[in-house]
Amino acid sequence: MAVSGKKASKQFSSSTTSMASDEDLQIYCQPCDEEGTRLPAHGYCTECREHLCKNCYTAHKVSRLSKHHTLQDATNMPKVLQQPSTSIHTGQSDVLTTPCLKHPQEMIKFYCNDHTKLLCSVCVTLEHQATSCKVDYIPDISGDILDSKQYQDILKTLNHTSDQFQQMVENVKNxxxxxxxxxxxxxxxxxxxxxxxxxxxxxxxxxxxxxxxxxxxxxxxxxxxxxxxxxxxxxxxxxxxxxxxxxxxxxxxxxxxxxxxxxxxxxxxxxxxxxxxxxxxxxEHNFRSNDVILNFLKTEKSLGTLTQKAFNTEYQSVQVKSRQTSHAAHAGKICVKTSKAECRCWIIGMTLLTPDLLIITDYLNKAVKMVDTSSQSVSDQLQLKFKPWDITTVTSTELAVTLPHIQIIQFISISSNKLIKKHTVRVARDCYGISYYQGKLIVSLRSPAKLQILDMNGTILTTIDGKNIFKDTCYITCNRHSIYVSDSGMKTVTRLNWQGDVIGRYSGMSDFRGMSMSDDGTVFVCDQDRNVIKEISGDCSTGKVVLQDLKSPHAVCWCGKTKKLYYTCSAGDAKYDHFIHIYKLS
Structure with a gap:
């Protein structure tokens, strides 16, 4: 007879194979046997097709992943060990023995579809509850993975990515x-x-x-x-x-x-x-030097200038399975300076109402402007009493603008191609970045940095404390799954879920500014110090430069229908700051 706790081989006995000894006739717990411990079976799960010891049998009835399974007690369970199903795999080399990075004593056995993460049972219990995540048991979903299209596609992508990195090394070397x-x-x-x-x-x-x-x-x-x-x-x-x-x-x-x-x-x-x-x-003769030559040599700092020119070959970070942008072509620019302007334009907020209609905030001139991209002109301008910061689209005819210096969100409607001031909502402190999703406004606050999620009446639904997360929150964008925050103090783009948990962070830049989300959930973000615009993957794991050699890019807006990227500058120079610059990405 088998003794509890005795180590045994992990090779299963088939129901059609005769048993050669009393130990082989013993019905033991198959999950424990996979972990290297052989315990007597107390029951059987018909869905998992596994015999279970007393502890596993009890846990099976309460675990949210298996509590609906059909269990058989010791009297009714099969009297011989069952061959594992094909979904559990057929060879002992395919047993789930990869330890969890967070909980090294637990093995990875589950997969969260919402967060695309591999999990152990502790991760599932603590961080991926059934109310918020769709979690699968890996053996239940892996049966058709061998030689599958996913296998072929990922292998192809891995090879392609490896080639890209090798090519990158060659490019950098050359x-x-x-x-x-x-x-x-x-x-x-x-x-x-x-x-x-x-x-x-x-x-x-x-x-x-x-x-x-x-x-x-x-x-x-x-x-x-x-x-x-x-x-x-x-x-x-x-x-x-x-x-x-x-x-x-x-x-x-x-x-x-x-x-x-x-x-x-x-x-x-x-x-x-x-x-x-x-x-x-x-x-009598004396020498008097040529002061022009003397002063020239004294004042000049160098014999000349060592100029630099960027190579045409681009060797930015490789991004796997992202939206492909192989080419960026300049598609013109739109002058947004109007006769009403008293100062240099400083366009720091931008949102797309339709493919032909951009709405922008001109901070220094205290104005919100409507820009017709077809005629490439400012079609209307709404003058405000205070300087606007960021802007977001609420509906096809309504916008929301932050006025940080008076702690107000100003709602603006569009009627007959005119911008009209509507009601306002007061916030607790200076509000800067703003984004909208399904009846909720997300605003960034400073000193100290935090986020607030509001309803359309200004009622605070959630406050996300920025301690140890943010330093200087600038801009926000969001979708159904995530909230993205650009932080010029931390020099990061932080990804949070709607409960306020950090689920990703990208730090491959130096001074983050405006952001815009593309169709597939990736994020365009301006890096003002490095004079580039980057595209960051939705999980914030990778990023690549899509536009470079710019002049202090500040606000950015993506149009998925026309594949055009609009951006503005904060260079302190009218020949850049007075324009919306347009690039066509393909």
Whole structure:
């Protein structure tokens, strides 16, 4: 007889196979046997086709996944072990033995369809109740998975994704090599430019040296002429002086008289000849530098600019099973500055009413504007007393706008292509981001950061405390399953369920701003610091850049019908901020 707790092989005995020993004839609990412990059977489940020990039999009657199963007691249960059903798999290597990451002592046996997560029994009990989630027992749904279309598709996707990553490595390697080569070329160009500067300076220096040599030669030439003339005159004067002295000694008065008169003439002649020699202007020379060149070298910070140009090849993050956007083509822009504008446009909120009608908030000009995308013009403008932040579509003719500085949500209706102010709803604090879904408004509050879910009368239905979740909530978008919040303080997009539980988070960016949800539940979000717009998967696990090299993108809006992405800028420059920029994605 088998002893309780004895380890045994996990190989099942067929009902058609004869038993070779008393132990083999013992009917034991099959779930416990899978875990490595053999216990006597106390009953049998006809749906699971398994014998159960006393503990498993009791648990089977109360577990929400099996309490409706048909159970047989020890008297009525089959007297031989049953072969597991095909849904439980046929080989011992396929036993569910993968431990749960949250509860390592429990094995993964269930799958939540709503959250697309693998679960253990503890996860099911604590986090995925039947009232909110559709949970299946894996052996019940895995029978047809072998060689199935899902198997083929996922295998194909895995291979494709692996190829993408390998290609990404090659792309990065090639572009890195090109970048390094271009840097070497740039440094060589800097050296060549420096040599050209040196050559020019050498020319200027030689010109100065040549000018100095000319002056030096003139000086020396004049000096030589003076020396020669003065030597000749000195000799002549000495001869005259010697003659006068001799005639005076010899008392030859007549000759002395004539010699003196000749000497007077000589002196006069000498003075006339030497006067021009001393009229030559000899000067002292100093160097005064060219201040233009000197100041240029002092003020300039570099020899030139090391410019950069992005490679055409895109090698962003690979996203599996997301909406494919292989190409983004610029489709124009719409000027939204009107004659009523007193300041630079700052479009920070945007919602799509119809494929041809965008409604935007112009914060600095305190205005809500209606933009006709067909005529590419502002068709109406509603002036407000206070600055609007975000906007959401409530119905085909009604909108809701946040006015954070007066803690109010302003409702606006559309009639005869005109924007008309309707009623208001007061909120507890400054409200910024806003989104609407099935009669509920979700608003983001600051200081401290939190979310509130309101009904259309402003009654608070749910408050989601942002402690340890948010820092600076900016914008919100939502669907049936999830609420997405962009947080410029945490630098994340956080995904929550409608009960306020965090069920996903994406942090692959630096400064999150406006968001818009696409048809398949993925989210477009602006990264103002990196000047890109990213598309993030619905579960916030992956993201990829769809537009790059932008100018401080702030608000974004997606039109699924036309496949157009609209965005606005906060660059502080009218040539960007006064426009809605349009791209066609395919």
């Amino acid at each position: 572009m890195t090599n090109k970048s390094n080569i271009s840097l070497k070329d740039a440094l060589a160009a800097i050296k060549k430019f420096r040599q050209e500067i040196n050559k020019r300076l050498d020319v200027l220096e030689r010109q100065a040296e040549d000018a100095a040599k000319v002056i030096e030669q003139e000086n020396n030439k004049h000096l030589k002429a003076v020396e020669t003339t003065c030597e000749d005159i000195t000799k002549l004067l000495k001869i005259s002086s010697d003659n006068i002295k001799q005639l005076n000694t010899s008392k030859q008065a007549n000759k002395l008289f004539m010699e003196l008169k000749l000497a007077e003439k000589t002196i006069q002649n000498v003075e006339g000849k030497t006067q021009h020699l001393f009229s030559y202007d000899i000067k």
